[in-house]
Amino acid sequence: MSAFSVLVEVTLRPGIADPQGATIERALPALGFAGVRGVTVGKAIRLTIDADSADAARAQADELCRRFLTNPVIEDAVITVG
Amino acid sequence: MSAFSVLVEVTLRPGIADPQGATIERALPALGFAGVRGVTVGKAIRLTIDADSADAARAQADELCRRFLTNPVIEDAVITVG
Numbered sequence: 450m451s452a453f454s455v456l457v458e459v460t461l462r463p464g465i466a467d468p469q470g471a472t473i474e475r476a477l478p479a480l481g482f483a484g485v486r487g488v489t490v491g492k493a494i495r496l497t498i499d500a501d502s503a504d505a506a507r508a509q510a511d512e513l514c515r516r517f518l519t520n521p522v523i524e525d526a527v528i529t530v531g
Numbered sequence: 532m533s534a535f536s537v538l539v540e541v542t543l544r545p546g547i548a549d550p551q552g553a554t555i556e557r558a559l560p561a562l563g564f565a566g567v568r569g570v571t572v573g574k575a576i577r578l579t580i581d582a583d584s585a586d587a588a589r590a591q592a593d594e595l596c597r598r599f600l601t602n603p604v605i606e607d608a609v610i611t612v613g
Binding site for chain 1: 576578
């Protein structure tokens with residue numbers, strides 16, 4: 450058993466309104482930031498998982514995402530085991 | 532000028548209450564997930580920055596964080612340019 454640090458990045462699926470990202474993007478020019486675009490705001494969930502291998506940790510994180518960390522209708526998840 | 536994809540991971544600083552993370556962690560055993568701990572929930576902000584170099588893109592993201600993406604009293608930010 451080793452402890453694996455896992456990052457789950459939850460983003461809104463394409464086509465789903467992202468008012469937080471849109472508000473940040475709209476504010477940028479007035480604050481002097483040119484050349485910044487495509488702003489999206491999602492969730493960064495960090496976990497420590499005790500598992501036998503990195504693959505087992507990833508499988509458990511994937512199951513967690515499908516069961517209750519994300520809403521698959523409107524959200525995507527990217528799992529990074531590091 | 533190139534376009535750099537930037538991820539800003541905003542996390543609560545140590546000692547700041549994280550009720551979302553605590554609620555997830557408390558729910559895990561009842562859902563059959565043993566061996567998952569240290570759950571924290573932060574924000575994952577993605578941006579596309581037009582800049583001359585990766586360093587310039589990182590500097591602009593850093594300035595954005597300090598100016599208005601994070602609250603430095605309670606939040607830390609980790610910037611990844613990729």
